[in-house]
Amino acid sequence: MDNFGDLIVKECQTAVINLLKKGEWIGINYSNRLNIEASFLRDVMSKVDMTKVMERVKSSVEDKIADSIMNAMATEVANDTKSIMSNKELREDIRAVIREKIRAVKSATT
Numbered sequence: 001m002d003n004f005g006d007l008i009v010k011e012c013q014t015a016v017i018n019l020l021k022k023g024e025w026i027g028i029n030y031s032n033r034l035n036i037e038a039s040f041l042r043d044v045m046s047k048v049d050m051t052k053v054m055e056r057v058k059s060s061v062e063d064k065i066a067d068s069i070m071n072a073m074a075t076e077v078a079n080d081t082k083s084i085m086s087n088k089e090l091r092e093d094i095r096a097v098i099r100e101k102i103r104a105v106k107s108a109t110t
Helices: 003-024 038-046 051-086 088-109
Strands: none
Touching: 051 088
């Protein structure tokens, strides 16, 4: 009898774990949603100034495109910099140029 009880407890635990894994214990009660009449939505849409909407969309899309371009360019610059800095000879050439510029600035200010 103990084995049977243990088996039932184990199966109940497995069933609860499976229910939790599947997420079936969480649900949206769609019957409590607010119903909006189609005629009201049509009326609202007829009053929307699509020119204003398009201006806002255009601005947002332009910003996203600019951000994407800037991110791509930053990645390219970072990759090029890593490539240059990994070459000892090029790295020393860059340092020499930087030293020369620093000395020129220092002598111009003194």
